[in-house]
Amino acid sequence: MRYCGREFSEDEIVLIRQLMIENPKLNRTRLSQLICERLQWLKPNGGLKEMSCRVALLRMQADGLIQLPVSQRKNPCTYAAVPANLANPHQ
Secondary structure, three states: OEEOOEEOOHHHHHHHHHHHHHOOOOOHHHHHHHHHHHHOOEOOOOOEOHHHHHHHHHHHHHOOOOOOOOOOOOOOOOOOOOOHHHHOOOO
C-alpha cells in the first residue's frame, strides 16, 4: 500500500500495529517518531519524516488498517485572516 510517497508492505503495517499495542500511552507525535525510526523513513538530511508519517497514519486509519490513539489536541490550529494590504502587497 502506498501512502505519502512510500510503499508500505503488509509486514510494515503489522509492525505499526504491534508498536501501537506495545506502546498504548504514546501520543501521535511520539508514535510517528518511533515508526520512522523503526522503518528508517528519513529525509535526505537524515531527519525523521514525521509529518509524512502522521499523514500516512491518518490515511491508514481512514482505510481501516489501524486505529490511532485519540488526538490530544484540544483546539485545532486557527490562523488569523491576513489583512488585505498584506495579502496583496502590489495594491
